[in-house]
Amino acid sequence: MKDTSLLLLLSSLCCCSTDSARLTVTPSSSQVFRDERVSLRCEDASDGWTVRRNTSIDNRAECEDWGRSAGSSCTISYMHPLDSGVYWCESTEGSTSNTITITVSDRSVILQSPVLPVMEGDDVTLTCRTKMADPPSADFFKDGVSIRNESDGHMTLHHVSRSDEGLYKCRVQGNESAESRLSVSGKPTTTMDPPTADLHLVVLYCISTFLMVSLYRQRATGSDPSVSVVMTPPTHAEQGLDDDYDDVMSAVTTEHQF
Ligand SMILES: *[C@@H]1O[C@H](CO)[C@@H](O)[C@H](O)[C@H]1NC(C)=O
Numbered sequence: 679m680k681d682t683s684l685l686l687l688l689s690s691l692c693c694c695s696t697d698s699a700r701l702t703v704t705p706s707s708s709q710v711f712r713d714e715r716v717s718l719r720c721e722d723a724s725d726g727w728t729v730r731r732n733t734s735i736d737n738r739a740e741c742e743d744w745g746r747s748a749g750s751s752c753t754i755s756y757m758h759p760l761d762s763g764v765y766w767c768e769s770t771e772g773s774t775s776n777t778i779t780i781t782v783s784d785r786s787v788i789l790q791s792p793v794l795p796v797m798e799g800d801d802v803t804l805t806c807r808t809k810m811a812d813p814p815s816a817d818f819f820k821d822g823v824s825i826r827n828e829s830d831g832h833m834t835l836h837h838v839s840r841s842d843e844g845l846y847k848c849r850v851q852g853n854e855s856a857e858s859r860l861s862v863s864g865k866p867t868t869t870m871d872p873p874t875a876d877l878h879l880v881v882l883y884c885i886s887t888f889l890m891v892s893l894y895r896q897r898a899t900g901s902d903p904s905v906s907v908v909m910t911p912p913t914h915a916e917q918g919l920d921d922d923y924d925d926v927m928s929a930v931t932t933e934h935q936f
């Protein structure tokens with residue numbers, strides 16, 4: 679392995695490997711009223727990630743075309759029904775995040791339901807809202823069938839399972855909201871959620887890699903430890919060590935394959 683490719687490998691693994699982002703939205707609701715303010719944010723994103731959308735009038739349109747952008751965030755101050763659509767984050771290289779579907783309602787009643795799939799076993803609360811205040815009472819429907827009448831406008835589904843998936847809407851005094859889909863995803867196999875687990879592995883990998891390289895270099899060249907952690911191309915005197923150096927690197931790579 680040449681040192682240039684080694685450097686490329688290390689930099690791709692250690693500085694830029696979090697090639698993913700998560701889109702979040704505030705308020706976290708699949709439906710919003712016309713004229714409401716909505717902020718979209720690309721979380722865990724490095725530079726160059728921007729919010730894009732597909733609507734009935736936009737195709738992969740960037741934030742600049744329809745919102746106010748600040749870094750990896752994008753805000754629409756007054757939502758319009760034509761802002762209804764699918765939103766996601768995209769990097770300059772074309773990587774994409776999760777998508778979020780937002781419906782901007784012209785009706786007097788909206789259903790606030792989670793924008794992201796909820797985890798099996800979680801409790802999920804759906805809220806029926808009118809423009810004025812929380813409604814005194816609301817009827818909730820799943821797939822067109824009335825399932826509950828709640829006096830405070832909130833319906834909580836306890837320990838959701840796949841069977842709770844479906845299209846939900848609510849009704850207040852004869853006025854119905856639009857429908858929104860509730861998605862339930864399976865329980866993860868580990869206790870850490872995937873992005874966190876990923877990041878931990880990468881950090882562990884980087885620390886151990888740099889530590890081993892630094893230890894090796896210290897031992898091989900007897901150089902100052904503070905200098906040895908810096909990855910510099912070898913001098914001519916060090917060229918002969920390249921083979922051993924490669925062995926260390928492949929050992930590290932094998933140990934931390936993921
Ligand atoms: C956005 O629209 C384009 C063109 O219709 C389509 O190829 C793409 O899959 C859409 N993206 C999303 C996230 O829906």
Ligand SMILES: *[C@@H]1O[C@H](CO)[C@@H](O)[C@H](O)[C@H]1NC(C)=O
Nearest residue numbers: 786787808809850851852853
């Ligand atoms: C229901 O709709 C009617 C007609 O659009 C409206 O006057 C009334 O205020 C609405 N009720 C609620 C609770 O939003």
Ligand SMILES: *[C@@H]1O[C@H](CO)[C@@H](O)[C@H](O)[C@H]1NC(C)=O
Nearest residue numbers: 816817818824825826827828
């Ligand atoms: C809720 O109330 C409406 C009448 O307001 C009734 O038609 C419906 O069956 C009720 N739903 C449930 C689940 O009790």
